[in-house]
Amino acid sequence: MKMTFRTINIILLTLCFNPLFGQTNVLIPNKGIEGISIVIDSSKISDVIEMYGTEYTLSEKTLITNYRYNKIGLTFQIDPYDKNQIVRSISVESPFKATTENGIVLNESTMKDVWNTYNDKGCFTSKTYAWNTQNGISYYIKKDPNAKGYDTEEKIFKIEINNDGDFGISSRTNFEFNDEPVKEKLNSLIAILKSDSFNFQKLDSFWSKEKITEEEPYGLEKKTVFRRKIEYGLTQENIEIRIVGSSYDLNIIENNNKLAYLELIDNEEQKTLVKRIENPRLENTDFNVYTFGTFCGIAGTPPIKCQEMLDLINRNDSSELAKWLQSLNPEIATYGYIGLQYLVQYEIDIPEFWFTRMRILNKSETQLNTCQGCIFGVTERISDVLKEKNLKQIYRSFKESGWLK
16 A cells, blocks of 8 residues: 555656646756755755656766656756765756746746846857856757857757856765775676686686776776787786776786786785786796886986986996896896996996897897887887987986986
């Protein structure tokens, strides 16, 4: 019997908003609709569903989720990342009948009327509509997608009540970030990376599945920063992963499609989440991703590893530079070469086998993760960087800038 009464109440509420009954509802900026208990920044979407039922169209985008009740012309918007699922805006369209306290009538007033009422001019535009925003309320008109501008005599087809701040950012009143979906996706990835039966097919399936929902709330975005061949038949892939503002780096070394090494790092916490070394010979290898360059970014300063190299040169520490020279990390090895080559110019003796390694690098086709001013990426081969003319220019630049004694 209780459910029967509830069903009757829903039917009665729906009929109340049917335009055939001629009721015009007053919109209250920053709050909601007079006579309706759903209040912006207070009511939850569960309150809406309890009142209007489940016959809504759900639209999920990266930053907003809309519950649209087409039959009554009401749309309720929430922030998909809000654990409390608080209603952040209410939009009204036909067949809903509405007016504002200052006399703007849905589907009757024009954008020109809005401008006159608020002593304001101008609209934001998209391809298919234009809108004017005031404190706690926005007015929308349709526009021709193939024409420039919009017609101010066009009637207002939608009015949105909100409590947005500057630049249209939704209110954070009663907001609590729901990080559970982030944890679920991250834990799924970690489980694959830690699996005793790890294989790249499982990892590829995970990427493919996430690609489908990349543009939806909690979408995981995967970007391959670079994939390159390094020494001894190894292939290195560096992947950037983003989930709702959090970012992670996944560094993978493989040999003939078999895992040799991987590390997953939480960039915000600067914490390693997973690290596997399947090849014992790689146990002490530094596979961190460094930037090779001389003067990078707007400030025009050497990358961190480059500064370490310059310090070793200034201390005449050929032993440490020789260790760098032997590294499987292409950027470290190249910095080691440049440092030792500079010291050799000052007649510092180094063993012959160091020269053997330098000759190998001199012919290497391995690409470096480089910076050229503000441009970053895998763009240059080791053999190109280590050409005599280029090295002279590098040394000259460091001398003139005071980085080398």
